[in-house]
Amino acid sequence: MIDYCLAGFMAPVYIGTTPQAFLLALPLIAVISVVYKATKMEEIKFAPFVWQVFLLFCSIIVFMVLTAIVLFVFMKLTVG
Amino acid sequence: MTQATAGKFRLPSFGFLFLVGVLGWWIPGAGHWIIGERKRAAIIFISLMFAFVLGIYIGSIAVIDAGTPWYWAQFLASPGVAYLAHLSGSVYHLDSFGKPREIGEIYTGITGMLNLLCVVNAVYLAHCINVKERNK
Numbered sequence: 001m002i003d004y005c006l007a008g009f010m011a012p013v014y015i016g017t018t019p020q021a022f023l024l025a026l027p028l029i030a031v032i033s034v035v036y037k038a039t040k041m042e043e044i045k046f047a048p049f050v051w052q053v054f055l056l057f058c059s060i061i062v063f064m065v066l067t068a069i070v071l072f073v074f075m076k077l078t079v080g
Numbered sequence: 081m082t083q084a085t086a087g088k089f090r091l092p093s094f095g096f097l098f099l100v101g102v103l104g105w106w107i108p109g110a111g112h113w114i115i116g117e118r119k120r121a122a123i124i125f126i127s128l129m130f131a132f133v134l135g136i137y138i139g140s141i142a143v144i145d146a147g148t149p150w151y152w153a154q155f156l157a158s159p160g161v162a163y164l165a166h167l168s169g170s171v172y173h174l175d176s177f178g179k180p181r182e183i184g185e186i187y188t189g190i191t192g193m194l195n196l197l198c199v200v201n202a203v204y205l206a207h208c209i210n211v212k213e214r215n216k
Contacts, residue, residue, distance in 0.1 A: 002167070010172065012140045012180035024138070024183055028190060031131040035124055035194045039201040044119040 025064070033057040093210040100206040104199040106158055111202030115209055124198050132157055132191040139184020141167060142174035150185045156192030 015021055033056040041049060104111025109125030112118075136143060144154055146165045155161050168174045176184065 006141060006167070009136045009141045010174060012142070012176040012184065013138055015138070015179045015183065017179065021179065027134060028131060028187055031127045032190065032194065034127045035198065038120050038123040038127070039197060044123070 026061075029057055029060050029064075033060065096210065097203050097206050101199050101203045104202045105156070105195065106160075108157065108195045108198060111199055112205070115202065115206050117202075117205060128157065128191050128195055128198075131187050131194070135184045135187025135191065136164070138187065139180045139182075140174055140176045141172075142176040143181055143184035143188055144168055148185070150189045153189035153192040154185075156196045157188065158195070161188075161192070 033053045037052045100111040100114055103114055108128040109121035113121035141164050144161055144165045145151060
């Protein structure tokens with residue numbers, strides 16, 4: 001029974017070193033946004049909750065992209 | 081000692097907080113469920129289970145390795161993680177490497193840390209219930 005349940009979890013999936021691999025960050029960012037807002041909002045109502053989650057999701061992505069740009073520029077200026 | 085009430089549970093305040101914390105750790109969202117925050121509990125359970133299952137799907141259960149520091153973050157998701165570590169290490173002798181392992185570790189580790197946040201939040205909300213009961 002355990003073997004059957006774990007069958008899909010016994011071998012890792014293939015993930016290439018491609019720019020598309022960064023897309024795997026999106027589900028995790030979504031989960032972080034949802035859980036964080038679920039703990040922080042005083043009352044859970046569908047529309048405000050979804051809006052707040054969306055704002056946090058976008059903020060995290062924007063700041064990650066900005067951080068990546070800053071690091072890229074820093075590396076170009078220092079290492080070349 | 082004051083009595084805290086949530087649903088049919090009636091326990092001394094410290095016992096109630098302890099129960100909320102332990103339940104929240106064993107089953108993500110259960111701490112919120114027991115204090116009556118059903119929507120929050122469902123959102124937390126579904127989100128954390130999704131992230132954890134996606135993590136072990138990407139990297140296999142070999143990403144739960146008791147010999148790495150990530151294990152302690154993963155362990156915060158539930159004590160059931162220890163059983164998965166036992167299965168992957170001692171029963172099936174699995175291993176995974178490279179990017180899938182990294183991503184799996186990040187997903188499962190962050191799930192554990194998010195669950196810690198939820199446990200702390202559930203205990204805090206339970207404490208607020210205790211204070212409200214005391215002031216009645």
